[in-house]
Amino acid sequence: MGFLFEDDNFSLFRDGFLQTIELSALSALLALLLGTLLAAFRVSPVPVLRAFGTAWVTLFRNTPLTLLFFAVEFGLPPLGVHFSHLVFGVLALGGYTASFVCEVIRSGINTVPLGQAEAARSLGMTFGQTLTLVVLPQAARTVLAPLSSVFIALPRNSAIAGAFSVGELYSVQQTFSERGYAIFAIFFWVACAYLVISAAVATLFRVLESRLAVAR
Amino acid sequence: MAENPVEDSTPAAAPLVVLSGVNKHYGALHVLQDIDLEIVQGEVVVLIGPSGSGKSTLCRTINRLEPIDSGAITLDGRPLPAEGRELARLRAEVGMVFQSFNLFAHKTVLENVVIGQVKVRKVARPEAEKTARELLERVGVGAQADKYPAQLSGGQQQRVAIARALAMKPKVMLFDEPTSALDPEMVNEVLEVMRQLAADGMTMVVVTHEMGFARSAANRVLFMADGRIVEQNTPDAFFTAPRSDRAKDFLSKILHH
Numbered sequence: 001m002g003f004l005f006e007d008d009n010f011s012l013f014r015d016g017f018l019q020t021i022e023l024s025a026l027s028a029l030l031a032l033l034l035g036t037l038l039a040a041f042r043v044s045p046v047p048v049l050r051a052f053g054t055a056w057v058t059l060f061r062n063t064p065l066t067l068l069f070f071a072v073e074f075g076l077p078p079l080g081v082h083f084s085h086l087v088f089g090v091l092a093l094g095g096y097t098a099s100f101v102c103e104v105i106r107s108g109i110n111t112v113p114l115g116q117a118e119a120a121r122s123l124g125m126t127f128g129q130t131l132t133l134v135v136l137p138q139a140a141r142t143v144l145a146p147l148s149s150v151f152i153a154l155p156r157n158s159a160i161a162g163a164f165s166v167g168e169l170y171s172v173q174q175t176f177s178e179r180g181y182a183i184f185a186i187f188f189w190v191a192c193a194y195l196v197i198s199a200a201v202a203t204l205f206r207v208l209e210s211r212l213a214v215a216r
Numbered sequence: 217m218a219e220n221p222v223e224d225s226t227p228a229a230a231p232l233v234v235l236s237g238v239n240k241h242y243g244a245l246h247v248l249q250d251i252d253l254e255i256v257q258g259e260v261v262v263l264i265g266p267s268g269s270g271k272s273t274l275c276r277t278i279n280r281l282e283p284i285d286s287g288a289i290t291l292d293g294r295p296l297p298a299e300g301r302e303l304a305r306l307r308a309e310v311g312m313v314f315q316s317f318n319l320f321a322h323k324t325v326l327e328n329v330v331i332g333q334v335k336v337r338k339v340a341r342p343e344a345e346k347t348a349r350e351l352l353e354r355v356g357v358g359a360q361a362d363k364y365p366a367q368l369s370g371g372q373q374q375r376v377a378i379a380r381a382l383a384m385k386p387k388v389m390l391f392d393e394p395t396s397a398l399d400p401e402m403v404n405e406v407l408e409v410m411r412q413l414a415a416d417g418m419t420m421v422v423v424t425h426e427m428g429f430a431r432s433a434a435n436r437v438l439f440m441a442d443g444r445i446v447e448q449n450t451p452d453a454f455f456t457a458p459r460s461d462r463a464k465d466f467l468s469k470i471l472h473h
Contacts, residue, residue, distance in 0.1 A: 045299055113231060119318035119377075122279055123332035123384060124308025126301060136324050 003181045004189055016172030019194050023089055024155040024197065030094030031154070038066055040131055044107050053102065057201045060099035065157055069164050089161035097154050102147045106138030139213045140142025148205035155197045169193055223367075232257050232388055232419055233278060240273060247273050248284070249443040255388070260420045262430040262451070265440035266466055274440070275392050278421060279310040292387060308336050311381030311389040312382065315396050317373040319365035319380070326361040329380045337384065351379040354366045355409050367429065371402030375402035375409055387417040397425055425469065431455060439463045 004010055024168040041053035060068065073085070073090040083091075112135050162171035169190055176186045231254040240248040247270045255261055259323055263271040276282040280296050280303060288384060289296045291310065297303045319328050327350035333339040339347070347442055352358045355375040357368070374394055381389060391410065395403045407429050414433045423428065430437055430451055438455045439447040441462045447454065455471075458464045 035322055046338040066280070071390060086343070113316075113318075115314060115316050115318035116320065117381075119312070119314065121304070122307055122312035124304045124306075124312070125332070126304045127337055133331065134320055138320075 001185050001188065003176075005183055009176070012097075012175065013189065013193075016025060016167060016169040019086075019167050020155060020158055020169040020193070021197065023086060023093070023161055023166060025190070026086075026090045027093035027097060028151055030151075031097035031101050034094065034098035036105055037135075038098060038102035039105035040128075041086055042102065043109055043131075044127060052118045057099045057102055060096050061103070063096075063196055064190060065096050065160050066093070066163070067097050069160055073164050085161075085165040089158070089164060089166045093154065093158055093161065096157070097150060100150045101147065104150060105136075105139065105143055107146070108143035109135055111142045112138045141209075144205055144209045144212065145148065148202060152198045152201050154192060155201070219263065230257075231255060232259075232292055233421070234288075234290045235274075235277070236273075236282050236287065237286050238277060240270075240277065240284045240346055241281065251445060253289070253438070253445065255419065255421065257290070258417045258419055259435045260414045260418075260422065260433055261436050261438060262434040263421065263423045263438050263440060264425070264430060264466075265446075269440040271429070271438075271440045271441040272392050275390050275423045278388070278390055279307050279312055283310070304336070307350035308384050309387045310331070313374070313377050313381055313389065313391045313394045315393040316379045317365070317370070317397070319373055319377055321365055324362055324364055325357065325376050328365065328376060329383045330381065333383050347383055348379070351382050355379045356405070365367060369402060370398045371405045374402075374406045375396065378406075378409055378413070382413075388421065389413065391420065391422040391424070393423050393425070395424065403404050418450070425470070427455070439466070441466070 005011060038053045038056055042057075044050060057127040063071075069092045072088045076083075076088070076091075108182070109131075116134055116138065118132050120134040125133065158168060160172035162168050162174070173190050174185050177183065233253070233255040235251050235253040236470070238248055239246070239249040249270075250272060251262075251285060253274075254456070263275060267272050269467060273282055277284050278291070280289075280299075283299075291306060294306070319325075320331070323331060325349055326345065329351060330340055330341070330344045333344035333347060334341055337344075347360065349361060355378055356376050357372050360368055360376070362419070365376065368376065377390075378394075394410070397404065403426065406428060410420070410422070410429065411433050419459050422434070432451075434451045436448060437451050438445050438463070439454065439458070447458065447460045447463050450457075454463070455467065458467055
């Protein structure tokens with residue numbers, strides 16, 4: 001266990017930890033924004049948008065995440081799209097998680113009684129206003145618990161980015177293994193780091209839930 | 217109870233709401249069949265009839281919450297636009313009160329009445345709040361302004377819903393069975409607000425089972441059955457001497473207990 005505090009091991013571990021947090025946070029932000037937009041598409045009255053939302057969810061939710069990383073890392077550069085490995089990682093992970101976020105939010109939208117949207121429309125609100133002012137705020141509460149599951153899974157999924165040249169927590173494990181440290185000790189510390197992140201996400205959502213529960 | 221004089225001749229003005237040749241199907245069910253209807257400014261039209269006769273559907277077509285299959289509906293001379301911003305703008309001119317109130321559950325009573333003015337009519341917030349408080353006062357729930365809808369009784373909620381619709385300064389108000397979900401002791405407080413509104417000259421379309429309201433506040437009663445307007449008349453004439461067998465049958469069932 002003590003190897004972590006030898007040589008430059010701790011700074012390597014810390015950098016990996018921070019990189020995982022950065023990758024996860026950016027992906028989560030992308031997933032939340034894109035997922036909400038996709039959910040809006042899926043309930044919109046415009047057929048083209050509905051089809052786009054459905055296609056996105058079908059494609060991204062049903063493709064193994066490793067394949068998506070492959071597609072982004074090796075498919076985009078030939079098309080003239082060049083970003084850092086981190087940004088490519090965020091695109092793959094964010095796009096993938098967005099499909100799950102979309103479905104969670106859509107199910108939340110469906111729990112809001114139809115009459116709420118009808119009342120909003122009868123006041124002359126547009127589709128966008130009806131969704132953002134009336135439906136989504138009421139869907140938010142039911143959506144929090146399943147969303148927390150999605151966002152706890154996200155940092156753990158981010159480990160795949162380690163195989164695509166992002167220097168995050170899981171790739172740090174590979175470096176330590178190559179240096180010949182005991183495998184159990186390495187995994188112990190890596191697991192601890194993921195646990196800290198997951199626990200932080202879970203706590204955040206618990207706080208949000210209690211906040212929103214009051215505003216009723 | 218204020219007895220409105222029943223006018224046989226409605227004021228000579230261009231009709232505010234016109235439905236011509238309106239048809240609508242739910243699958244195989246023909247819910248509205250060749251409906252022709254003109255409603256003039258200031259008129260109170262009450263729709264009655266057995267359940268499933270199409271009266272709620274008819275009411276909801278007027279602000280296009282229910283799209284129609286064929287025919288035309290015009291409001292103040294303008295045809296109802298297709299879904300989109302144009303329709304949203306037109307809906308703001310038509311107040312709607314629902315059977316199940318449909319107050320925004322996550323907003324306070326005051327906010328329910330403010331939101332449409334601010335977001336749709338683009339009224340400045342202080343002015344919108346002033347209007348909202350006046351309207352809440354007018355329907356008798358001024359003291360409840362800062363509560364959430366779930367903290368109010370059904371009758372209070374429905375009166376807030378009426379205030380919310382009035383805040384948009386609509387040209388016509390639609391009431392879709394506004395008292396059907398209320399406990400009996402709360403029906404009158406809502407009807408009283410509606411009677412007052414009718415007396416103030418608001419153009420109203422009311423779907424209801426409250427025959428007392430129809431008698432006292434309506435200018436015209438439409439009796440619907442099987443998707444058609446079977447009979448229309450002044451309330452006095454309709455309730456004392458219905459002409460069609462369907463109406464006679466309906467009235468005998470509801471008035472004899």
